[in-house]
Amino acid sequence: MIAFVAPPSPVWFFARSAGFISLVLLTISVSLGIVVSLRRRSRTWPLFVTDDLHRYATLVFFVFLGLHIVTVLLDPFTKLPLSDVLVPFLSPYRRIWMGLGILAAELALALAVSGWVRRYLGYRVFRILHYATYAILPLALVHGLATGSDTKTGWGLAVYVGCVLCVGGLIVVRLGENAPSWRPIRSPALAAGAVGIAVLILWVANGPLASDWVRASGTPESLLTPAPTPAPPSPLPTVGLAQPFVDSVTGTVATSSSTEFSASGSAQGTVALTWALHVLTTQDQSVGGTLDVKKGGALICSATVSRLTEQGFVASCTPANATGSITFLLSLQQGSSGVSGQLQVSGGSNAGG
Numbered sequence: 001m002i003a004f005v006a007p008p009s010p011v012w013f014f015a016r017s018a019g020f021i022s023l024v025l026l027t028i029s030v031s032l033g034i035v036v037s038l039r040r041r042s043r044t045w046p047l048f049v050t051d052d053l054h055r056y057a058t059l060v061f062f063v064f065l066g067l068h069i070v071t072v073l074l075d076p077f078t079k080l081p082l083s084d085v086l087v088p089f090l091s092p093y094r095r096i097w098m099g100l101g102i103l104a105a106e107l108a109l110a111l112a113v114s115g116w117v118r119r120y121l122g123y124r125v126f127r128i129l130h131y132a133t134y135a136i137l138p139l140a141l142v143h144g145l146a147t148g149s150d151t152k153t154g155w156g157l158a159v160y161v162g163c164v165l166c167v168g169g170l171i172v173v174r175l176g177e178n179a180p181s182w183r184p185i186r187s188p189a190l191a192a193g194a195v196g197i198a199v200l201i202l203w204v205a206n207g208p209l210a211s212d213w214v215r216a217s218g219t220p221e222s223l224l225t226p227a228p229t230p231a232p233p234s235p236l237p238t239v240g241l242a243q244p245f246v247d248s249v250t251g252t253v254a255t256s257s258s259t260e261f262s263a264s265g266s267a268q269g270t271v272a273l274t275w276a277l278h279v280l281t282t283q284d285q286s287v288g289g290t291l292d293v294k295k296g297g298a299l300i301c302s303a304t305v306s307r308l309t310e311q312g313f314v315a316s317c318t319p320a321n322a323t324g325s326i327t328f329l330l331s332l333q334q335g336s337s338g339v340s341g342q343l344q345v346s347g348g349s350n351a352g353g
Ligand code: HEM
Pocket: 015, 016, 017, 018, 019, 020, 021, 022, 023, 026, 065, 068, 069, 072, 073, 085, 098, 101, 102, 103, 104, 105, 108, 140, 141, 143, 144, 145, 147, 148, 149, 150, 151, 156
């Protein structure tokens, strides 16, 4: 779930893919609608096949449109509220261009509903309403070109060009039909189409493909300004040791048996330290335990005692503020008033102290 909310999230990629799939399906649906109206059929390809495909493509288009809208809503980057997605031109996020997409979606939904209640509307009203389909694709096209993040990619542009060529080509075929009712509008429609495409190309070149389009398209300033980089966490208080050095140590013994030894005390000389040793010996004479070393009351590290040599206990650790490990060699002699000896410190590269 965490992977679905960190911007830019997979949801955003999903939203964009669903947008493109919706556009392609819309193009297929509109194209098949035009093919149906052309009444082209053959013995191997009856008209009802085209008609069924047209309905099916429309249905799948709505499924992907739904996914597109839901994923846009879920995306944590734009954080669009439901009202901004339902009401055209309400969203501060690329207001106009998002608005055109919402308008296209709602128009498509209204036409689908009109299809379901066709028998109550009558065929003539339904046909007239159905011409509004021709507005959905341009609206969706301009919406995708202007809001989309992939408009500047070669494949993105190729999809848009493909959609325009497919539907545009079929409209030309449709207008080229010899139906007498088409003749008066043929030339004005072709001229309007040509002007429309020229305007579209000019707008795309100077708008969505221009370098400042992200800002010009109406992306809220809050989304453009990157969030301030969080300051690096302040370093842990440096408990440094100037190394290597040898201090003399004194201390008292708390436990001393054949299997356990613990003592604590202080070290004086180069650096004033306190130490606490607790070791256990096993039957095979191996030694394990810890040597806590503190400076000014702050723990430098809790070193792991790895062995007992003739020189003393060997322990090492890597303090949080050091780049290397520190090795301690603690040699102790037991006297009447406690222990005394030496603490050798070597290795590591932390700040001197
Ligand atoms: C017929 C209806 C629609 C179609 C065909 C459609 C198609 C598209 C396409 C092709 C893109 C470009 C994606 C990209 O460049 O990666 C896009 C982007 C977008 N659409 Fe839609 N859309 C439609 C309706 C809607 C609606 C109703 C909303 C409202 C939630 C919406 C919100 C968005 C947003 C926010 C983006 C920008 C995504 C990005 O940054 O790339 N669209 N749409």
